[in-house]
Amino acid sequence: MNAPIVIEMEGVAVVSPRNPELPLLEPVDWRVEEGECWVVAGLHGSGKTSLLHTAAGLQTVPRGQLRVFGEPVPLAAGEALTQLRRRVGVVFEGEGRLFPTLTVLENVVLPLRYHLDMSLAAAAAEVAPLMAEFHLDRLASFFPGRIGQVWTRRVALARALALRPTLLLLDNQMEGLDPTHLRWWRDFLGALHRGHAWLHGQPQTLVITTDDLRPLLNVGDHFALSAGHQWRIIGDRAEVLASTQRDVRELLGESE
Amino acid sequence: MSAVRQFRLVIAAVRGLTAFTLITFGTLYTKVGRSQQVIRPLVHDQVYRAGVKLLPIVCFLGLALGMVLVGQIVSMLQQVGAEKFTGQLLVTVVIRELAPLVAGLVVLARVGTASVIELGTARALGEIEALEALGIDPIHYLVVPRVIGFTVAVSGLTVYFLLLALASGYAFAFVRGLPLSLEEYFNHIAAALTLADFPLLAIKTALFGAMTGLVICYQGLAQPLRLEDIGGATTRTVAMCVVGCLCLDALFVPIYLLV
Numbered sequence: 437m438n439a440p441i442v443i444e445m446e447g448v449a450v451v452s453p454r455n456p457e458l459p460l461l462e463p464v465d466w467r468v469e470e471g472e473c474w475v476v477a478g479l480h481g482s483g484k485t486s487l488l489h490t491a492a493g494l495q496t497v498p499r500g501q502l503r504v505f506g507e508p509v510p511l512a513a514g515e516a517l518t519q520l521r522r523r524v525g526v527v528f529e530g531e532g533r534l535f536p537t538l539t540v541l542e543n544v545v546l547p548l549r550y551h552l553d554m555s556l557a558a559a560a561a562e563v564a565p566l567m568a569e570f571h572l573d574r575l576a577s578f579f580p581g582r583i584g585q586v587w588t589r590r591v592a593l594a595r596a597l598a599l600r601p602t603l604l605l606l607d608n609q610m611e612g613l614d615p616t617h618l619r620w621w622r623d624f625l626g627a628l629h630r631g632h633a634w635l636h637g638q639p640q641t642l643v644i645t646t647d648d649l650r651p652l653l654n655v656g657d658h659f660a661l662s663a664g665h666q667w668r669i670i671g672d673r674a675e676v677l678a679s680t681q682r683d684v685r686e687l688l689g690e691s692e
Numbered sequence: 693m694s695a696v697r698q699f700r701l702v703i704a705a706v707r708g709l710t711a712f713t714l715i716t717f718g719t720l721y722t723k724v725g726r727s728q729q730v731i732r733p734l735v736h737d738q739v740y741r742a743g744v745k746l747l748p749i750v751c752f753l754g755l756a757l758g759m760v761l762v763g764q765i766v767s768m769l770q771q772v773g774a775e776k777f778t779g780q781l782l783v784t785v786v787i788r789e790l791a792p793l794v795a796g797l798v799v800l801a802r803v804g805t806a807s808v809i810e811l812g813t814a815r816a817l818g819e820i821e822a823l824e825a826l827g828i829d830p831i832h833y834l835v836v837p838r839v840i841g842f843t844v845a846v847s848g849l850t851v852y853f854l855l856l857a858l859a860s861g862y863a864f865a866f867v868r869g870l871p872l873s874l875e876e877y878f879n880h881i882a883a884a885l886t887l888a889d890f891p892l893l894a895i896k897t898a899l900f901g902a903m904t905g906l907v908i909c910y911q912g913l914a915q916p917l918r919l920e921d922i923g924g925a926t927t928r929t930v931a932m933c934v935v936g937c938l939c940l941d942a943l944f945v946p947i948y949l950l951v
Contacts, residue, residue: 454916489821492825494821494824513829517827518827518829519827521825521826521827522827523827526822528818528821528822528825532822533817533818533819533821533822534822535819535822546826546828547826547828548825549727549729549730550727550730550826550828550833551727553727553728553729553730553828554727554729555729556729560868591897595826596825599827603735627920641895688804
């Protein structure tokens with residue numbers, strides 16, 4: 437029996453957020469099933485971020501059909517869109533777009549407090565295991581501007597996981613990490629994918645974008661490429677390593 | 693820029709602001725009582741920031757303008773033997789017109805401009821998308837607390853301003869040795885006040901505060917901004933709020949003439 441489909445795109449045009457007339461990727465035909473881990477590779481400006489934002493319902497789809505959890509993404513703000521977004525965690529590129537006026541702990545618990553109307557103490561107790569595993573407990577009272585970027589990325593990941601989403605979208609979080617932090621991310625994402633205690637052992641559906649395939653070869657089980665306005669599904673890890681396509685070799689760090 | 697183009701821009705801004713106002717009040721109505729653990733402290737922060745923290749400057753302005761304006765009005769009326777108009781003049785100038793306008797402009801200058809920069813920066817840096825991605829309604833989280841906070845703040849500051857202005861005005865007149873007792877002074881004002889003045893003042897100050905909050909949030913949030921656009925949005929906010937306050941003020945003139 438097939439697993440439920442989480443993301444389904446048919447002929448979707450992924451456009452630039454600043455210029456909706458400018459397609460970055462078209463057409464995108466893609467199906468993500470529950471429990472899969474997809475790695476979407478591409479160079480800067482290839483449309484990876486816009487693809488994630490489209491899948492998260494943050495950008496409109498001018499052409500094609502997008503269904504998330506089997507339902508079309510609602511066009512207007514409302515309860516249906518809120519419920520959809522509660523099931524999708526997004527970790528934005530760079531420093532993760534944390535809220536600078538909130539402390540690390542307040543950032544992480546904000547979605548819990550907003551949606552479940554929890555007090556700060558109750559929400560802090562709820563996320564305590566996550567904060568400890570992310571080594572953020574000692575930084576809880578700091579503002580994001582006072583901690584390094586490697587830690588703000590973890591805060592952004594913790595915030596995205598706070599509501600225990602079904603689908604987690606990560607935008608190029610491995611870029612520029614030192615080997616220690618890179619190992620932590622690989623191990624944690626691997627654990628999430630296999631079924632982490634935070635998600636009650638349920639395997640997490642993941643979509644990870646990257647501009648370097650090497651750190652994620654052992655994390656992803658499906659790989660795709662966005663390059664030259666084209667969307668291409670490469671296959672599994674073995675197919676990535678066996679690929680002779682120039683774009684793929686480049687993203688594996690091989691120069692001509 | 694041609695006059696026609698300028699006019700079209702003004703119409704577009706008014707339409708945009710009207711739509712934004714309707715969305716905000718819709719959100720306020722549909723989400724009343726929701727996420728109180730998050731929203732209530734935000735409202736509290738805005739009341740503190742736009743109200744309590746501005747109390748010293750408003751008190752100073754009340755005292756200073758009271759001496760300059762009220763004191764002089766009272767003295768001049770005494771000199772020309774028109775002291776029976778003291779109450780009517782003070783109610784019209786200080787209570788109905790000056791106090792709401794000063795409170796509204798102080799909130800705009802001290803907190804409003806800073807809020808546009810905050811919201812514009814949040815918009816330019818993608819924090820609004822981050823809120824949306826978490827399923828948090830930016831209107832509920834960012835706009836509603838500001839509109840409520842500014843409404844309460846302008847209303848409260850108006851009361852402090854007018855009480856201090858009237859008191860310091862009398863003090864000024866007393867120091868100048870005018871033959872006017874405190875009882876007579878306040879009797880003149882009480883006689884000139886009508887019962888309708890109280891709800892009208894409450895409505896007027898609430899409208900000034902709500903409009904200031906809405907214009908600030910509209911300019912900071914409702915359109916895509918880059919960091920370099922924030923300065924322009926701030927100056928547009930000041931112009932829009934001043935014009936808006938004066939237009940609202942003008943709407944109250946026929947009402948005051950009727951009561």
